[in-house]
Amino acid sequence: MTESQPHGASVPQNGYAPQYQQYQPEPPKKKRGRGCLWMILGALLLVVLIIVGTMALIGGAAKKVDDDMHAKHSVTFKVTGGSKADITYTSDTNASTAQENAAKLPWSKTLNVEGMTSGMNISAQNGMDGASGKITCEVIVDGKSVKTNTSSGQGAIASCAAP
Incomplete structure (x- = not known):
């Protein structure tokens, strides 16, 4: 044992200190479906807005025709x-x-x-x-x-x- 080595440490036979690989945790798994869910909700909202807008236009036209008829x-x-x-x-x-x-x-x-x-x-x-x-x-x-x-x-x- 040499002076520079701590007590109980041993030097490997090849003369080099052991090399340890650093632990790298796995990257978090991507949660699938969230992006698709937002696309579906966005499309659904767009369809609802189109239907509501169309009904408002038709309702306005129907009221005008009814007013004209009377x-x-x-x-x-x-x-x-x-x-x-x-x-x-x-x-x-x-x-x-x-x-x-x-x-x-x-x-x-x-x-x-x-x-x-x-x-x-x-x-x-x-x-x-x-x-x-x-x-x-x-x-x-x-x-x-x-x-x-x-x-x-x-x-x-x-x-x-x-x-």
Whole structure:
């Protein structure tokens, strides 16, 4: 035993001190499924948001249609031109029609209706008795002119429909 060696230590026969490998613990195992779980939850949240947004849009559109179906409107039909015309017009929002033959011009009719006014229309025809001037129809909804049309000649027809 030498002086530099601690008591009870021995030197290996090859003259080198023993070499020990340092202990390295295994790296922690990756927990699988957490990333996949977040992707699934994110996709599910996205689907829910799309469904809720779509339902809100449809609900808003349905409410607007319902409001339009119950709204009250004033619809005025006007015909100007020669002296007389045969006039056919829708008399309500259910597409019922009314007719006035040889109506004296200028002519107008105001209807108070409930519901959508699209499709409310009027046709006016110049007489076949030699009337060859212009004939003009107009549709006015709630005080606003929405359609005007003019035609001319014997038997000419002017037609107007509310958009």
